[in-house]
Amino acid sequence: MDVHVRYEGDDDPEKCTARKLARFDLATLHRTDGATPYGIVLNPHAERALSPADAGNAGDDEEGGRENADGGNDVRGDGGDGDVLVALDCSWESAGEKRFSLPGEHRALPYLVAANPVNFGRPMRLTTVEALSAALVILGERVHGERLLEKFTWGETFLELNEEPLRRYAACEDSAAVVDVQQEYLDR
Ligand SMILES: C[S@@+](CC[C@H](N)C(=O)[O-])C[C@H]1O[C@@H](n2cnc3c(N)ncnc32)[C@H](O)[C@@H]1O
Numbered sequence: 001m002d003v004h005v006r007y008e009g010d011d012d013p014e015k016c017t018a019r020k021l022a023r024f025d026l027a028t029l030h031r032t033d034g035a036t037p038y039g040i041v042l043n044p045h046a047e048r049a050l051s052p053a054d055a056g057n058a059g060d061d062e063e064g065g066r067e068n069a070d071g072g073n074d075v076r077g078d079g080g081d082g083d084v085l086v087a088l089d090c091s092w093e094s095a096g097e098k099r100f101s102l103p104g105e106h107r108a109l110p111y112l113v114a115a116n117p118v119n120f121g122r123p124m125r126l127t128t129v130e131a132l133s134a135a136l137v138i139l140g141e142r143v144h145g146e147r148l149l150e151k152f153t154w155g156e157t158f159l160e161l162n163e164e165p166l167r168r169y170a171a172c173e174d175s176a177a178v179v180d181v182q183q184e185y186l187d188r
Pocket of ligand 1: 011015016017018042043044045086087088089090091092095107108109110124125126127128129131132
């Protein structure tokens with residue numbers, strides 16, 4: 001799966017995890033929505049939770065998927081649905097619902113805890129690299145997810161803190177099952 005980031009550039013560049021991924025050729029940054037390839041968009045405001053069912057068939061669902069006005073299926077010609085994973089790197093202050101305007105299959109990550117130094121231990125306040133890595137694990141690409149986190153001193157801690165929920169989400173059949181598992185953590 002190709003990892004892309006819609007990069008806003010309004011956060012501290014020194015701490016920006018997306019820039020670091022790009023420096024190591026682990027992600028491609030895009031300055032505009034138009035330049036960002038179509039795929040699964042990690043959006044904390046999305047109605048649907050990411051699940052293993054999104055691997056390889058995002059866009060095949062009842063929402064009508066990616067079919068465009070001409071009846072074509074591959075709007076941007078990027079290849080197979082679900083081959084592209086996109087995060088939006090911006091500051092949390094500017095990460096309101098309207099910011100997530102880019103076309104794609106928008107998915108929220110289920111309950112996970114941050115390990116980055118800024119928001120350590122805080123649920124759902126994930127950096128871009130934590131979000132991308134968690135998504136890859138849920139989508140069945142654990143080794144790829146680990147590779148992204150290797151560049152960060154606290155990366156391994158993120159996987160340790162979330163070992164059980166990630167394993168359980170990755171074993172779910174669909175989004176509804178992921179939400180059921182998430183509820184167990186929210187009720188604790
Ligand atoms: C708001 S940015 C903050 C980036 C931070 N400046 C950094 O350097 O990593 C984090 C991005 O990760 C993804 N993300 C984080 N938490 C998420 C969640 N719970 N569900 C879906 N995507 C999430 C989104 O794409 C979000 O815009």
